Amino acid sequence: MDGRRRQLWRGRRLRRMELTMPMSPSQPLCSPRRFVRHLATDNGSARRAFPPAALSRIEAAIAEGERRHRGQVCVVVEASLPLGRVLKRLAPRTRALEVFGAMHVWDTEENCGVLVYLLLADRDVEIVADRGIHAKVGDEAWTAICREMEAAFGERRFEEGVLAGIAKINALLAEHFPRTGDAGTNELPDRPVLL
Numbered sequence: 001m002d003g004r005r006r007q008l009w010r011g012r013r014l015r016r017m018e019l020t021m022p023m024s025p026s027q028p029l030c031s032p033r034r035f036v037r038h039l040a041t042d043n044g045s046a047r048r049a050f051p052p053a054a055l056s057r058i059e060a061a062i063a064e065g066e067r068r069h070r071g072q073v074c075v076v077v078e079a080s081l082p083l084g085r086v087l088k089r090l091a092p093r094t095r096a097l098e099v100f101g102a103m104h105v106w107d108t109e110e111n112c113g114v115l116v117y118l119l120l121a122d123r124d125v126e127i128v129a130d131r132g133i134h135a136k137v138g139d140e141a142w143t144a145i146c147r148e149m150e151a152a153f154g155e156r157r158f159e160e161g162v163l164a165g166i167a168k169i170n171a172l173l174a175e176h177f178p179r180t181g182d183a184g185t186n187e188l189p190d191r192p193v194l195l
Contacts, residue, residue, distance in 0.1 A: 034122065035087070038080040041121035046079040046194050049120060054159040055192050061163055062190040065170030070177040071112040071133060073169055074105050075162065075192040080121035092119045096126035099195070106130055108187050112177050114169055116162070118153075125149040125165070136176040145169065162192075 050058075062073045076099050081090055096117035100106060105113035111132030118125055127142040134142075145168050152161025 035083065038083060038086045038121045041080040043079050043194070046077050046120055049156075049158040050077055050162075050192065050194065055194075057159065058162055058166065059191045061166045061170075065166065065173065066186065066190070067179065068170065069173035069179055070110055071114060071170075071173030072105070072108045072186070072188040073114050073116065073166065073173070073190075074103055074188045075116045075118070075166070076103060076195060077118045077120065077192055078195040081119070092117070092122055092124040093126050095119065096128050100128040103188070103193070105188060108132075110177065112173065113188060114173070116149075116165060116169070118149075118162070120153075123150060123153045125153070125161075127165075127169070133173065133176060137172050141172060 058075060062075065065073065078095070078099070080086075081095065085095075096115065096119075099117055100115045103115065105115045105128070107113070108130060111130045113130040114133060115128040116125065117128065125146040127146055129137065129142060145165050148168075149161040149165040152158070152164065
């Protein structure tokens with residue numbers, strides 16, 4: 001078997017293994033299972049979980065919500081972490097904070113940006129809210145939304161999970177930052193970003 005065929009066979013085998021391994025939020029950050037999941041989950045996995053039609057529906061849900069509130073919602077999907085970062089036990093929350101800064105979600109005029117970060121290899125959802133909205137909502141509401149989304153992801157209902165989470169986030173933002181008068185500016189992209 002030549003090198004290319006061996007590599008293709010190995011990739012298929014790892015993808016099959018990834019589909020059978022359940023993800024538990026309580027699993028350690030550096031386990032062999034986590035390493036294999038990150039090795040086997042690639043950008044193709046993200047595109048299969050979120051095809052263009054699903055991305056368009058999520059974008060429409062974000063745009064519709066932002067017509068009712070002054071907040072800014074940003075969704076970022078990352079298939080997996082580089083293996084070196086997995087070995088260094090990078091937590092999904094730490095990566096979400098990095099993405100929060102890189103996407104400039106913190107830089108909204110009223111400090112009401114919300115990042116929904118999805119790490120597919122870990123089936124993990126992290127919500128990072130800017131200080132303006134976080135002070136009004138608190139950790140419990142964000143955690144509840146994350147757990148509901150993760151439950152949907154565990155059943156491979158990725159789009160449904162994201163849309164349900166976006167609806168709840170939009171409701172919280174409409175309650176605390178309702179749209180008044182002028183439409184304002186859209187400071188963050190509505191289209192989900194695939195890293």
